[in-house]
Amino acid sequence: MVEGFHFSHKLKVRYSEIDGQKIVFNAHYLTYLDIAVSEYFQEGLKLELMELAEEGKFDFVVAKTTLEYKSSARLNDWLNIWCRTSKIGNSSMTMEFQITREGETDPLLIAEIIYVSYNPLTHVKQPVPTFVRERIEQFER
Structure with a gap:
């Protein structure tokens, strides 16, 4: 477990993901990271993103991504992608990530992504809905 993180998603590195x-x-x-954030919302927060988007209630888009590579993952490594919401603004959410190899605590990658709450029907940013904000705040306590 990585201190300060309540959620992780596990995946295995596949052959198609390695380079020369x-x-x-x-x-x-x-x-x-994208896989982990969708699982964070579905498994952790119990929110169905596709339904919320189709209903025009909530969706989000990437505004800024920062990646810091520490070490490399290799074929067949089992990885834990840890994620948490560290800040909720009016229309943005900052999420932090760490990727660790299974059984290890030293990060292979540290990342921060700023997402903007987006209305999928009008295609403009919107305030983070109250129900989303409350669900995140309750989960991250």
Whole structure:
């Protein structure tokens, strides 16, 4: 367990994700983070993102991503992608991530992503809905 994180998603590095150096190609880490954030909302927060988007209630888009590579993941490594919401603004949410190899605590990658709450019907930013804000705050206590 990584201190301060209540949620993680586990996945295995596949052959198609490694490069000529036999390590995970850097762009795949963004996919790993994207998988983890969707699982955070579905498994952790118990929110169905597709339904909320289809109903026009809530969706989010990436505004800024910062990645800090510490070490490399390799073929068949089991990875834990840890994520948490560290800040909720009026229309934005800042999430922090750490990727660790199974059984280890030293991060392979540290990341921060700022998401903007987005109305999928009008295609403009909107305040983070109260029900989303409350669910995150309750989960992250």
